[in-house]
Amino acid sequence: MTDRPILVTGAAGFVGHATAHRLLERGETVIGVDIVNDYYDPSLKEARLATFQGKDKFTFHRMDIADAEAIRALVADRGITRVVHLAAQAGVRYSIDNPFAYERSNLAGHLSIMEACRHQPAFEHLVYASSSSVYGDKPMGGAGFSEDEPSVSPVSLYAATKRACELMSQSYATLYGFPQTGLRFFTVYGPWGRPDMAYFSFTRKILAGEPIEVYGQGKMARDFTYIDDIVDGILGALDHPPERGGHRVLNIGDSHPVGLMDMISTLEKAIGREAVKIMKPMQPGDVTATYADVSKLHALTGYDPKVRLDEGLGRFARWYKGYYGE
Numbered sequence: 001m002t003d004r005p006i007l008v009t010g011a012a013g014f015v016g017h018a019t020a021h022r023l024l025e026r027g028e029t030v031i032g033v034d035i036v037n038d039y040y041d042p043s044l045k046e047a048r049l050a051t052f053q054g055k056d057k058f059t060f061h062r063m064d065i066a067d068a069e070a071i072r073a074l075v076a077d078r079g080i081t082r083v084v085h086l087a088a089q090a091g092v093r094y095s096i097d098n099p100f101a102y103e104r105s106n107l108a109g110h111l112s113i114m115e116a117c118r119h120q121p122a123f124e125h126l127v128y129a130s131s132s133s134v135y136g137d138k139p140m141g142g143a144g145f146s147e148d149e150p151s152v153s154p155v156s157l158y159a160a161t162k163r164a165c166e167l168m169s170q171s172y173a174t175l176y177g178f179p180q181t182g183l184r185f186f187t188v189y190g191p192w193g194r195p196d197m198a199y200f201s202f203t204r205k206i207l208a209g210e211p212i213e214v215y216g217q218g219k220m221a222r223d224f225t226y227i228d229d230i231v232d233g234i235l236g237a238l239d240h241p242p243e244r245g246g247h248r249v250l251n252i253g254d255s256h257p258v259g260l261m262d263m264i265s266t267l268e269k270a271i272g273r274e275a276v277k278i279m280k281p282m283q284p285g286d287v288t289a290t291y292a293d294v295s296k297l298h299a300l301t302g303y304d305p306k307v308r309l310d311e312g313l314g315r316f317a318r319w320y321k322g323y324y325g326e
């Protein structure tokens with residue numbers, strides 16, 4: 001740990017909020033950046049930011065990461081040498097109808113961050129969020145996705161932008177010599193989560209007595225990864241930078257895929273109510289299964305996810321009922 005502040009982009013977001021808090025808990029100084037857009041309920045983002053009140057080692061800047069000059073000035077003025085870049089336009093289905101939001105936030109935003117980092121003397125490490133979506137579709141069963149897959153096949157614009165960010169980072173690491181690590185996230189869930197995620201929207205509908213729409217006829221599977229385990233992996237990667245000029249991409253997931261119907265059953269138990277289910281076909285951009293091989297991250301940092309789905313969804317259900325007064 002150094003005295004220099006760490007920049008966390010997307011600090012009002014689900015993963016950014018949790019990461020910033022964990023960094024503060026271990027004594028770091030944190031600068032948070034977020035545009036706080038209305039992709040989902042901004043009041044939830046503002047509530048996350050309110051949890052930083054009284055944290056004197058945290059400062060927040062409401063800023064567009066695609067504003068390259070503003071980002072560069074912030075990094076230079078505060079002497080930042082470590083960045084956890086989590087801000088992005090998320091959502092596979094949203095990218096179908098709103099493609100230019102991904103161009104600005106994901107492509108221009110990532111380039112803006114890298115430009116600021118490469119001009120900073122003695123820059124130590126850029127850790128950035130990629131996505132399991134870059135792998136494309138894979139049938140259920142067999143080994144998990146490995147970073148050594150011979151090719152990746154993004155099937156949504158969101159996934160394509162994330163893969164593009166990985167390629168840009170590879171080129172910048174080679175050209176300018178600053179260490180970078182991309183983390184391919186696998187279905188993060190937990191308290192303070194994103195309302196557009198299935199487990200979150202299912203909870204709202206089940207408690208309201210509304211039916212839930214189950215896509216892919218319920219035959220999909222996801223590698224649900226609890227937020228605390230994700231933050232363990234992020235900080236572990238941050239603390240183990242590659243050599244100067246090095247760039248690597250690592251999976252960060254639970255490595256225990258769960259079928260969608262099993263997730264719904266577990267959620268019903270956590271909530272204490274049964275869902276009315278409407279089975280629907282697969283949606284454009286969706287994939288059948290995701291399953292992370294996390295052996296590389298484990299070897300590097302000792303990463304070992306601890307929270308299983310029943311416990312994690314139980315924690316989420318308690319938070320949801322407390323936050324929304326259900």
